[in-house]
Amino acid sequence: MFNLEVSDPANLLFSKEESLRILDQLITIRKFEEKSIELYKSGLMGGSLHGYIGQEGVAVGVCSQLNKDDYLTVTYRSRGQAIAKGASMEKLFAEMMGKVDGYCKGKGGPMHITDLEIGFLGANGIVGAGIPIATGAAFTAKKKGTSQVSVTFFGDGATNQGVFHEALNLASIWKLPVVFVCENNLYSEMSPIADMVPNEHLAERALAYHIPAVIVDGNDVEAVSKVTQEAVERARNNGGPTFIEAKTYRQQGHMFGDAETYRTKEEVNEWKKKDPILLFTNKLIELGLVTDEIVEQLSHEIELKVEKAYQFALNSEQPNYDEIFTDVF
Amino acid sequence: MTRQITYAEAINEALDEILREDESVFLLGEDIGHYGGVFKVTKGLYDKFGGERVIDTPISESGFIGLGIGAAMTGLKPIIEIMWVDFTLVAIDQILNQAAKFSYMSGGQTKVPLVIRTQGGGGRGNGAQHSQSLEGLFAQFPGIKVVCPSTPYDVKGLLKSSVAENGPVIFIEHKMLYNTKGEVPEEDYSIPLGKADIKRKGSDVTIVSLSRMVQFSLDAAKELEKEGIDAEIIDLRSLAPLDTETVIESVKKTNRLVVVHEAHTTFGWGAEIVSQVQQDAFDYLDGPIIRVGAEDVPIPYNLELEKEVLPQVKDIVKAVKEALYIEVK
Numbered sequence: 001m002f003n004l005e006v007s008d009p010a011n012l013l014f015s016k017e018e019s020l021r022i023l024d025q026l027i028t029i030r031k032f033e034e035k036s037i038e039l040y041k042s043g044l045m046g047g048s049l050h051g052y053i054g055q056e057g058v059a060v061g062v063c064s065q066l067n068k069d070d071y072l073t074v075t076y077r078s079r080g081q082a083i084a085k086g087a088s089m090e091k092l093f094a095e096m097m098g099k100v101d102g103y104c105k106g107k108g109g110p111m112h113i114t115d116l117e118i119g120f121l122g123a124n125g126i127v128g129a130g131i132p133i134a135t136g137a138a139f140t141a142k143k144k145g146t147s148q149v150s151v152t153f154f155g156d157g158a159t160n161q162g163v164f165h166e167a168l169n170l171a172s173i174w175k176l177p178v179v180f181v182c183e184n185n186l187y188s189e190m191s192p193i194a195d196m197v198p199n200e201h202l203a204e205r206a207l208a209y210h211i212p213a214v215i216v217d218g219n220d221v222e223a224v225s226k227v228t229q230e231a232v233e234r235a236r237n238n239g240g241p242t243f244i245e246a247k248t249y250r251q252q253g254h255m256f257g258d259a260e261t262y263r264t265k266e267e268v269n270e271w272k273k274k275d276p277i278l279l280f281t282n283k284l285i286e287l288g289l290v291t292d293e294i295v296e297q298l299s300h301e302i303e304l305k306v307e308k309a310y311q312f313a314l315n316s317e318q319p320n321y322d323e324i325f326t327d328v329f
Numbered sequence: 330m331t332r333q334i335t336y337a338e339a340i341n342e343a344l345d346e347i348l349r350e351d352e353s354v355f356l357l358g359e360d361i362g363h364y365g366g367v368f369k370v371t372k373g374l375y376d377k378f379g380g381e382r383v384i385d386t387p388i389s390e391s392g393f394i395g396l397g398i399g400a401a402m403t404g405l406k407p408i409i410e411i412m413w414v415d416f417t418l419v420a421i422d423q424i425l426n427q428a429a430k431f432s433y434m435s436g437g438q439t440k441v442p443l444v445i446r447t448q449g450g451g452g453r454g455n456g457a458q459h460s461q462s463l464e465g466l467f468a469q470f471p472g473i474k475v476v477c478p479s480t481p482y483d484v485k486g487l488l489k490s491s492v493a494e495n496g497p498v499i500f501i502e503h504k505m506l507y508n509t510k511g512e513v514p515e516e517d518y519s520i521p522l523g524k525a526d527i528k529r530k531g532s533d534v535t536i537v538s539l540s541r542m543v544q545f546s547l548d549a550a551k552e553l554e555k556e557g558i559d560a561e562i563i564d565l566r567s568l569a570p571l572d573t574e575t576v577i578e579s580v581k582k583t584n585r586l587v588v589v590h591e592a593h594t595t596f597g598w599g600a601e602i603v604s605q606v607q608q609d610a611f612d613y614l615d616g617p618i619i620r621v622g623a624e625d626v627p628i629p630y631n632l633e634l635e636k637e638v639l640p641q642v643k644d645i646v647k648a649v650k651e652a653l654y655i656e657v658k
């Protein structure tokens with residue numbers, strides 16, 4: 001029923017310049033996520049840390065096809081997509097630390113990152129809840145006749161939520177310009193998704209709603225970008241929604257500190273060989289676009305940027321107590 | 330110029346005027362279009378404004394409330410009809426975890442100007458899942474306004490103000506009020522949210538209520554008048570915002586208080602009024618504050634049993650006498 005979409009190993013999808021920008025974004029998200037672990041361990045943030053390491057190819061691939069004013073809703077595993085959409089690392093770190101310069105003045109936290117200036121309508125702490133909301137943003141785009149597209153990222157587990165099905169049905173009957181991006185990282189929180197659905201591919205579920213669906217190697221950033229391009233084109237040309245199932249892998253636990261008793265180290269290591277950054281870097285090296293030294297240099301520069309953003313957040317003030325009572329209504 | 334119209338007609342007029350005045354407004358709900366709604370509140374609006382603005386939805390409350398939230402945060406103004414307030418419980422995540430919290434969680438970036446119109450209460454044998462009074466539940470959640478009008482005049486003026494809000498409002502009509510008539514001016518007007526209305530001036534006892542219980546309280550006041558008891562009737566009109574000031578002022582004058590609601594007595598919102606009054610007007614009270622509410626059982630289907638479970642005029646009369654230490658025969 002489905003063919004796994006992958007990129008052409010002999011050719012680049014993007015120009016050299018674009019490819020380097022893609023690589024930059026992938027590494028930026030990885031470095032940000034690694035720094036986030038340090039942040040969490042240092043006790044400077046509350047709650048839980050839901051890492052994105054291993055899934056960067058999906059966020060970068062999808063967002064490579066979006067405009068600044070296209071809408072996005074995401075899950076609590078959200079900083080990767082935010083960075084790919086153009087969010088500021090300074091404000092992300094500051095929000096994670098609960099500081100006043102954070103995206104939500106320290107009142108939302110990592111699960112509720114919002115940046116309306118880049119169409120980032122909000123991360124969400126409730127599994128699946130952002131799906132109908134993105135569908136509503138698509139409704140606005142269609143009603144106003146703009147060519148904006150609305151994209152919603154969610155995990156495999158979310159496809160068992162009622163609102164997932166309700167939103168797909170609404171998007172289909174009203175032909176809304178929305179792209180449903182299911183990041184299938186194989187685990188529904190701490191349980192294998194295979195135990196939780198009868199379907200081999202979650203994309204099958206979209207077919208029940210007459211929504212065109214594809215499956216793609218989520219660790220292949222170019223393949224993700226290509227299928228997104230088709231989906232976005234369909235949406236902008238009044239062709240309605242598309243469902244993308246990106247097969248990927250969460251290299252870390254559901255949240256930092258997760259005992260990960262539900263999988264083996266061998267499995268994790270196997271997937272690390274298919275790491276999206278490793279795959280794309282190797283391709284660029286093989287095709288002669290970059291060298292190890294260039295990648296190393298780039299990584300170093302990114303580390304400095306991430307460190308600078310982190311320092312900004314560290315130096316940001318705590319919100320004033322007056323903030324407790326603002327923005328309620 | 331004023332004329333007598335029904336509560337349902339007053340809502341219909343308000344919707345008609347709002348749709349005419351504001352292009353960004355649209356109606357969304359089950360069977361509200363061609364059919365005109367199960368209580369015929371949206372009758373004729375589909376013919377007048379078309380299916381683009383008066384939109385029938387699938388039976389999918391979470392989905393289309395979520396869609397409404399997404400539309401509201403991106404520049405539209407949805408007015409959603411939920412056929413029965415009981416059905417809001419199906420979509421409670423979208424209403425309370427999403428709509429009510431977005432402004433705060435996003436540090437004030439996201440606004441959700443969404444009105445959810447619905448109807449509640451008992452009185453016509455609709456049974457346990459179609460007769461509830463849930464206003465107190467919503468009022469417990471910061472971030473959403475809760476409006477419960479009692480007259481044709483109020484319902485029109487309050488709906489106008491609710492739609493003008495820049496945040497979510499749950500607007501709970503009462504099924505037994507739809508056919509009641511009252512004076513409504515032909516001229517444009519609105520009633521600010523959070524201002525209680527003294528429906529009858531009196532000096533011996535204050536009766537606080539809203540929605541259908543206002544008329545019951547007025548009927549009780551007539552009976553009490555025959556026995557020389559002069560009751561002041563306060564219609565709160567909304568629970569959030571709550572106009573405690575008007576209640577306190579009245580109690581300072583009458584020194585007696587009875588709170589009447591159709592919601593279940595235990596943990597009902599009446600307890601909140603009692604608490605605030607005893608705290609702010611303790612020295613003015615000359616007797617115990619009495620609560621009148623539904624019995625703590627699901628609403629029974631049998632009309633006689635239902636009547637016994639829900640507050641009636643005689644229950645209010647009895648409660649007032651208790652508050653005045655008059656022996657009840």
